[in-house]
Amino acid sequence: MEGNEMSMAFENRVFNRRSGLGGGRMGCTLVTGFLGSGKTTLLKHLLDNRGDLRLAVLVNEFADSDVDSLLLDAVRLNQAFNLSTVTLTHGCACCDVSGPFRESLQRIVDSKHNFDCLIVETSGLARPDKFVAELKEVGIHLDLTVAVVDAESLDKIINIDIVKNQLQHVDIVLLNKCDLATLGQISNAEDILEGLTGGAKVVRSQFCRVPLDLVIDCTKLQALNAKKENETVPGVLSHESLPKMVFPWYTSDNSSVQISTSGYTGNETSLGSETWSNDSLDSGFPHGASFSSATFETEVPLSLVSFQSIVLKSMRCTRSLLRAKGIIWFAEDRESRFVLQWSGLKRVEAISGHPWESSPKSCVVLIGTDNSELQAIILQLSASADYPLEVSSEPGNLREHARCFAGMVSGDGRFKEPLLHKEPLVIFGLKGSPLRGVKESRLNGALMRVVNGKGKIFLTATSSGEDYNLQILLDEDSSVTEAWDEIRSATSIVVSKLCKNFCPCRSDLAAHVH
Numbered sequence: 001m002e003g004n005e006m007s008m009a010f011e012n013r014v015f016n017r018r019s020g021l022g023g024g025r026m027g028c029t030l031v032t033g034f035l036g037s038g039k040t041t042l043l044k045h046l047l048d049n050r051g052d053l054r055l056a057v058l059v060n061e062f063a064d065s066d067v068d069s070l071l072l073d074a075v076r077l078n079q080a081f082n083l084s085t086v087t088l089t090h091g092c093a094c095c096d097v098s099g100p101f102r103e104s105l106q107r108i109v110d111s112k113h114n115f116d117c118l119i120v121e122t123s124g125l126a127r128p129d130k131f132v133a134e135l136k137e138v139g140i141h142l143d144l145t146v147a148v149v150d151a152e153s154l155d156k157i158i159n160i161d162i163v164k165n166q167l168q169h170v171d172i173v174l175l176n177k178c179d180l181a182t183l184g185q186i187s188n189a190e191d192i193l194e195g196l197t198g199g200a201k202v203v204r205s206q207f208c209r210v211p212l213d214l215v216i217d218c219t220k221l222q223a224l225n226a227k228k229e230n231e232t233v234p235g236v237l238s239h240e241s242l243p244k245m246v247f248p249w250y251t252s253d254n255s256s257v258q259i260s261t262s263g264y265t266g267n268e269t270s271l272g273s274e275t276w277s278n279d280s281l282d283s284g285f286p287h288g289a290s291f292s293s294a295t296f297e298t299e300v301p302l303s304l305v306s307f308q309s310i311v312l313k314s315m316r317c318t319r320s321l322l323r324a325k326g327i328i329w330f331a332e333d334r335e336s337r338f339v340l341q342w343s344g345l346k347r348v349e350a351i352s353g354h355p356w357e358s359s360p361k362s363c364v365v366l367i368g369t370d371n372s373e374l375q376a377i378i379l380q381l382s383a384s385a386d387y388p389l390e391v392s393s394e395p396g397n398l399r400e401h402a403r404c405f406a407g408m409v410s411g412d413g414r415f416k417e418p419l420l421h422k423e424p425l426v427i428f429g430l431k432g433s434p435l436r437g438v439k440e441s442r443l444n445g446a447l448m449r450v451v452n453g454k455g456k457i458f459l460t461a462t463s464s465g466e467d468y469n470l471q472i473l474l475d476e477d478s479s480v481t482e483a484w485d486e487i488r489s490a491t492s493i494v495v496s497k498l499c500k501n502f503c504p505c506r507s508d509l510a511a512h513v514h
Ligand SMILES: Nc1nc2c(ncn2[C@@H]2O[C@H](COP(=O)(O)OP(=O)(O)OP(=O)(O)O)[C@@H](O)[C@H]2O)c(=O)[nH]1
Pocket: 033, 034, 035, 036, 037, 038, 039, 040, 041, 042, 068, 123, 124, 148, 176, 177, 178, 179, 180, 205, 206, 207, 208, 323, 325, 341, 342, 343, 349, 449
């Protein structure tokens, strides 16, 4: 579609909505975007703010494990609507989306739930045009296609064919992760998008927090004004995963570790023909990259000490890892169910929110362009499950480190009083600032991202309601003073960024800045 037609499509959509031409039919939005750009984050935002809207959501996954449905709690939500989750068993959803996908669409069309809108999230490696054709085939009217783009990393991945393809047929681009990107990166990304999309509407966002009516064409949006009743009117998620193309098993001595891999090469691939540089993500990806995925599963807890000192280090050194996500059960914090995310420019986080609802386990999916690098990481993950517990959980000097670090935090008025009940983990965090409307979660989330982004130490986080705490585990090789210096310097960056628009006469601001 040319730029003009694209703008007209957008205007028609707005006009139709205003004039009520949408009638009672189910709307449909297709969400596309490269791996880790924020598509699932957009879905969560829509589900959290749907009010009385009845949303049906279809999620398509590249890897052979349904990690997205774990992350989105799909099964529980599906059960609420008496729908089962869906697994693709034939064909690769990146190039062939018929079969189970069409059946899922048909089920949604035929369902008695009168959905207001269907949201289809394609996998990060899918070509949206295939989905468009399939929707048309089933008679679902596609209102608009939304692409989510990582503002920080767009210029590094723009040579990948699939990325270009995803951007060519969109009505709206959410230029996401603007909190991580510099102004230069944002305006550079906007230039790239203007050239590639032929004039689609580009909207800057952080965590895809955009008004719902920007991405959902639905005549029932007034329902949003009604009281939120998320529990009684759930959205629906139906998950699809790709077929297992290779499925070797690996079993370590004391755990059942399952490793599986799948591979996909885009239609237009021609590895090595263009500007492929092997240096790192910073050097950009090739125009015809081929992708593969590997899945790691175990019911034995992983050592956090080993995870941060070995696995993460190795992930940071890889040249081809594009995405990692999953659930992790750490031996040092067995009650918590951590969600691991690795995306964009080697951004990593592990946040625990929901408690375990079934037996604890770890399940991590890796996606990249070099299968041997993925396998090396999988082996390290399995070694973390075998890591001797006495090394990771015992010992005096870990506790000493923890207490020493807690003492330092305690002496800094910007922080809440640290907690040691999970020793050798130290639980700590910045105080929120109610006067300035800066929530603890925002401050501490930003602090975690700055610290983890530097890659010297690794912070995990726990969030529960309004509480948002950070956790640090200093192993024997760590220097407590160096770790504290890292935290303090990151704190200054975060506080000055988040607080710069506020009046310095406020006492709680003064406490943070000084
Ligand atoms: N800092 C920051 N992180 C973000 C933002 N949006 C999403 N993220 C994080 O980016 C990571 C990936 O986000 P997802 O929503 O899972 O990305 P996705 O596009 O669904 O990923 P795939 O389905 O694997 O392609 C998660 O850790 C998100 O919390 C943002 O605006 N800012």
